[in-house]
Amino acid sequence: MMKWLHTMASSAWFYRFSGKMIPWLMxxxxxxxxxxxxxxxxxxxxxYQQGDAFRIIYIHVPAAWMSLFIYIVMAVYGxxxxxxxxxxxxxxxxxxxPIGAAFTFLALVTGSLWGKPxxxxxxxxxxxxxxxxxxxxxxxxxxxxxxxxxxxxxxxxAVSILTLIGVVNxxxxxxxxEWWNTLHQGSSVTLTDKxxxxxxxxxxxxxxxxxxxxxxxxxxxxRTRAELVEREPNSKWLKQVIEENNHE
Amino acid sequence: MSEFLYMGGYAFHVWTSYALAFVVLLINILxxxxxxxxxxxxxxxxxxxxxxxxxxx
Numbered sequence: 001m002m003k004w005l006h007t008m009a010s011s012a013w014f015y016r017f018s019g020k021m022i023p024w025l026m027x028x029x030x031x032x033x034x035x036x037x038x039x040x041x042x043x044x045x046x047x048y049q050q051g052d053a054f055r056i057i058y059i060h061v062p063a064a065w066m067s068l069f070i071y072i073v074m075a076v077y078g079x080x081x082x083x084x085x086x087x088x089x090x091x092x093x094x095x096x097x098p099i100g101a102a103f104t105f106l107a108l109v110t111g112s113l114w115g116k117p118x119x120x121x122x123x124x125x126x127x128x129x130x131x132x133x134x135x136x137x138x139x140x141x142x143x144x145x146x147x148x149x150x151x152x153x154x155x156x157x158a159v160s161i162l163t164l165i166g167v168v169n170x171x172x173x174x175x176x177x178e179w180w181n182t183l184h185q186g187s188s189v190t191l192t193d194k195x196x197x198x199x200x201x202x203x204x205x206x207x208x209x210x211x212x213x214x215x216x217x218x219x220x221x222x223r224t225r226a227e228l229v230e231r232e233p234n235s236k237w238l239k240q241v242i243e244e245n246n247h248e
Numbered sequence: 249m250s251e252f253l254y255m256g257g258y259a260f261h262v263w264t265s266y267a268l269a270f271v272v273l274l275i276n277i278l279x280x281x282x283x284x285x286x287x288x289x290x291x292x293x294x295x296x297x298x299x300x301x302x303x304x305x
Contacts, residue, residue: 041266042252052256059269102272110265117261219276226284233291234298242292 010088011228012237018221025218032211039204047201054201056114061189062209064107066216067135068170070100074142075167078160088224090156091231093163094146095223099216101139108132119183127176128184131169138166152231 040058047054077093080086111129112122123129142159149155177186189195195202232238255262 037266046256051258053258053261055255055258055262056265059265063269099276102276106269106272109268113261113265117258215273215276219280222277222280222284226280226287229284229287229291233287233294238291239295242288242295 010086011232011235012240014088015225015228015237015241018225022218022221025214025221029211029214029218032207032214036204036208036211039200039207044201044204045198050118053114053117056110058204058208060107060110060114061205062212063103063110064132065209066212067100067104067107067132068173069213070096070103070216071135071138071163071167071170074100074163078163081156081160082164087231090153090160091224091227092220094142094156094159095220095227096216097139097142097146097159098223099219101136101143103212103216104132104136104139108136115183124183126182126184127180128173128182131173131176134169135173138162138169141166 036058040055044055046052074093074096077089077096080089081093108129111132115124116122142162145162146152146155146159149158176182177184188197189202189205197205229238253259253263
């Protein structure tokens, strides 16, 4: 009984809270994204080696960071879902997967568009590129597995396990440029060392990365709301929400 | 302005990257919003149907 009450409360609470948050997050994202675009395309000077081609960095690197970040967050949700059986964690996990896949795709394609003029090739089977491609397949695997299993609670457990297994790929992607001799360059920005980039080039990168994080929150909240409504169309909380909407 | 669009000769690579980013970001907001709307409508229908059935019995 208590557990039932708990789930009811959390779905209802999450749905209402996220509804209030989304417009604010949209505003914050809009400002950050425009500032990032201006900083990256206009304010930052052209690179002395790569010219203006380096401006792809402001899409490529934040997208690649998000592709790793979202997977790690999904693994955390998966762990919570498996250990405590919290429904909201299951929904958050599966709602994150398409966003993670989208950022991975974006990182791969912009990397390819950047690689062609700089390396002379669209693609190379080196460690960084291959492990990032594997990440895309992992995201697709999660989405496909979830869709293939009828019972959504069972499906959630299966994708939680798959996500946790796939997490070994994350350090491989991150350290691939150090462990192997790759075509891909090493990190210009790390948490520990001073970044090897000029400040006016670095700031737009950090702004864009923050914008992408906020974007993830927005997309995740909308997806999670849709998933909650789909899973619990007949619930009391949703009845109340629909009534409230009708009165407005 | 044309120099800005020219991107030092890398116009195709730079602008394709940014255009793609726009598309990907837009899709992942619009798609889920539409889905949310549809699922809400479906929930409305299901609840109305249940009400009618419970009134009948």
